[in-house]
Amino acid sequence: MDDLAGFLRTRRSRVDPAAAGIPTDSRRRVAGLRREEVAHLSGVSVDYYVRLEQGRATQPSEQVLDALARVFGLDETERGHLYRLARQRRRPAKAPSRKVRPELLRVLDLVPDAPALIMNHRLDVLAGNRMAGLLFGRPMPGLNTARHLFLEEDEGGLYADWEQCSLDVVGHLRLAAGHYPDDPRLAALIGELAMGSDRFCRLWARADVRARTHGRKAYRHPLVGLLELHQENFALPDDSGMELVVLSAAPGTPACDGLRLLAGLDSDDSQPAPNARFLHSHPHNPAVGQ
Template sequence: MNRRQLADFLRTRRERIAPADVGLPVGPRRRTPGLRREEVAQLAYISTEYYTRLEQARAPHPSREVLAQLARALRLSDVERDHLHHLAGTPPGPASGPSREVRRSIVDLLERLPASAALVMSATYEVIAWNALAAALMEDFSTLGRRNRNLVRRTFLGPHPQGGRLYGVSDAEEFSRTSVQHLRVTAARYPDDPEVRALVGELLAGSEEFARLWADHEVAARPTLCKTFDHPAVGRIAVNCDVLDIADRDQRVVIYTATPGSASEEALRLLSVIGTQRMDVPG
């Protein structure tokens, strides 16, 4: 274990993460670049004292579980995760939890689809990347913390912005079933991940509907080929829904497109101009 290099590596990774990247407020008194030590400790589910000792090169050998939690909290790439394990004197193993890091090429792809609403979801249905039209069609995810960017949690625990249906979608019941089926597969794939376990436990405790669907043990989700959004500014928008799997990251790219020449295509074009601004007039 190389305590000094491990300490320096943790500090530099911490300082590069903006609070907004993990759903934390900046605050008027923030002087530390990036995240504070206590914030990293909270995200990694370890004590602030222990994390501080790690950055001071005074801590004992961290366990594999702690290293996995630190890698997730600091949003490390696969290469950085392996480096962290080597610095700690523990050969890296397979990832213990779903990846939240989106490849730069995928982010660029979203931006190159200006006529389509596109986003990336993690294996737990957290929206981790999106383009401008997706924000206009659904909501401005940049204003939400990680908790409220999780579409499974929003579906079963609320709040619902469109009268009880998340984003006013036409396939709300089908989405509920599909998301539970996918989450069950994720829970089996990452049995030791504390975030996955906590999410499932929260949903089981807070939603009778989720508990009922979870008890079915269904894992064969059917693809959704089209759906309709009921948007508060431009009305109903019918879209085709295509999902592309990113196998090495266990992520999915969701792309919504309208039929060429349709009224929905015109509505999406209008949304691309409106963006995320509100169209209601104050009284």
């Protein structure tokens, strides 16, 4: 799904030669740096760097990775991604279980006034509270937000910042592919998105990586209008790959009023998801006990 060679090629193409101290002229035909320029700036032989980009050199040292990260100007997220890709053959990470502990489902019920959900590294929603179901207008288990964004919605749909959301989602999936290269479900999802969305294909080819932590998230709800919310992501313990995601609004804001309106919607009007307690008790819920 992702590899060190491809990541190096995309990062090399984005470096401004002038910023790296390399004179340029109108005859230059290469976007970014040449391979030999990267080798010179990072202090490795041209032959070794060429083999890295061709996938023929394995297990580069910490010193080489640090030098390449410096030459490419990688941020903290990209640097961590580079290191994971370089170590895939040594310590491949197994895809975590989809099992959601009952205690986590009870936590969702403790957030009654804001949408809250549990997602895995593939952006599958494994469980959500009543407010999450009201926001998305559908049951939570079975929803994949990447598929929803690229294959079911468009720029005029639920996601008010659709273009920015698409950048964030592709960047997250790139990180997930680097962390779980042997996850067949993730590979199938990426293939499905690539087949069904031209924008996904273009963004995936850029090989950008993004870490999801917190920030603004805006939705256009068909019944309550624009909701400008704050998203907070809480990574769950035990290296499960899961996150608790809470979408909140500051008191006294239009978004806070919108959430109150959302909470008062009738379930028949908006097709909300079952709440977390129902998810815990239902014997056929695929998110529990797998």
